Amino acid sequence: MFAADKTVHIHASQLCNFRCLHCYSLSGPGKHAHIPADALLGATRQLFGHGYRRAALSGGEPTLHPEFARLCRGLKAQGFEVSVISNGWQGRDLGALVREGSIDVVGLSFDGPEPLHDRIRVKPGAFARVTETLQALRGRAGAVVSVTQGSLPSLPELVGHLAGAGASWVQFHPISEVGRARENAGMTELPEEALMRLILITNLMRSLYPGVRFHCDAVPGAALNRVEAEAGLVSPLVIDSDGTLLPYVHGMPGWTRLGTIRQPIPRPSVPSQLQALVNDCLTRCRAKAATSFFQDLHDMAMERGDRPALAG
Numbered sequence: 001m002f003a004a005d006k007t008v009h010i011h012a013s014q015l016c017n018f019r020c021l022h023c024y025s026l027s028g029p030g031k032h033a034h035i036p037a038d039a040l041l042g043a044t045r046q047l048f049g050h051g052y053r054r055a056a057l058s059g060g061e062p063t064l065h066p067e068f069a070r071l072c073r074g075l076k077a078q079g080f081e082v083s084v085i086s087n088g089w090q091g092r093d094l095g096a097l098v099r100e101g102s103i104d105v106v107g108l109s110f111d112g113p114e115p116l117h118d119r120i121r122v123k124p125g126a127f128a129r130v131t132e133t134l135q136a137l138r139g140r141a142g143a144v145v146s147v148t149q150g151s152l153p154s155l156p157e158l159v160g161h162l163a164g165a166g167a168s169w170v171q172f173h174p175i176s177e178v179g180r181a182r183e184n185a186g187m188t189e190l191p192e193e194a195l196m197r198l199i200l201i202t203n204l205m206r207s208l209y210p211g212v213r214f215h216c217d218a219v220p221g222a223a224l225n226r227v228e229a230e231a232g233l234v235s236p237l238v239i240d241s242d243g244t245l246l247p248y249v250h251g252m253p254g255w256t257r258l259g260t261i262r263q264p265i266p267r268p269s270v271p272s273q274l275q276a277l278v279n280d281c282l283t284r285c286r287a288k289a290a291t292s293f294f295q296d297l298h299d300m301a302m303e304r305g306d307r308p309a310l311a312g
């Protein structure tokens with residue numbers, strides 16, 4: 001809807017060495033179930049044929065997938081631009097794959113300055129380790145910043161740190177109240193006023209750090225006036241850790257499922273019910289001062305929770 005290149009988001013497992021307070025899934029240690037690389041690559045080969053060109057690996061922590069390197073190399077060989085979103089604890093694996101050209105984009109997760117980051121990550125030393133990884137990949141990695149109400153005031157301080165450590169780009173992502181975030185105090189969605197502040201902070205950072213590219217997942221409602229629901233390919237398309245295909249964003253309810261990688265994947269075109277949902281959400285969001293659109297779309301899909309599934 002917003003990106004020109006069609007993207008598939010791959011959540012190959014829920015295995016993670018962290019158990020963050022704001023995790024959008026329920027990832028953590030001990031969750032060893034994963035989709036084997038062969039099954040994933042079989043699905044992505046079909047999706048490339050349908051027109052998808054970007055593959056984004058996240059998780060869980062994607063570097064812990066037992067076939068992580070094989071997966072990256074396989075996606076690259078199929079022709080995808082490969083990006084990986086990581087908590088940065090295992091930087092060595094990432095660096096080697098970046099250098100050999102099997103990963104194009106690395107996004108490292110940050111939540112705020114050190115004390116806040118380590119508290120949300122429930123992992124002493126997490127900030128220091130992810131910073132080391134960013135420094136080692138200097139100029140070849142960026143930061144995905146999960147923004148909470150508590151982190152807003154400290155974002156300028158964090159950006160100063162990220163720019164000094166060599167981040168090429170910074171993406172501000174307002175947290176979603178899904179997964180473990182729903183269980184933890186302070187991990188609530190940002191209200192409109194806070195989203196507006198985030199947009200203003202992003203613009204300020206752009207002027208202060210011209211060498212860093214900034215992207216904000218919050219937009220003013222009026223910015224959606226020119227956006228239309230697409231009838232073409234669903235993008236982003238999500239492969240969930242159980243192999244389910246979901247539209248747009250992790251955590252969408254079951255009625256929106258578009259199929260599974262365990263069966264041949266027909267071209268994932270936007271069904272009319274989904275197009276109606278997107279149009280209704282665009283109407284709702286245009287009336288807002290600011291929106292994190294895909295979060296609003298998720299919430300609206302949940303409100304329509306007991307519909308017949310779009311696909312089996």
Ligand code: SF4
Nearest residue numbers: 016018020023027060
């Ligand atoms: S937010 Fe990321 S790093 Fe944290 S538990 Fe979830 S998957 Fe792991």
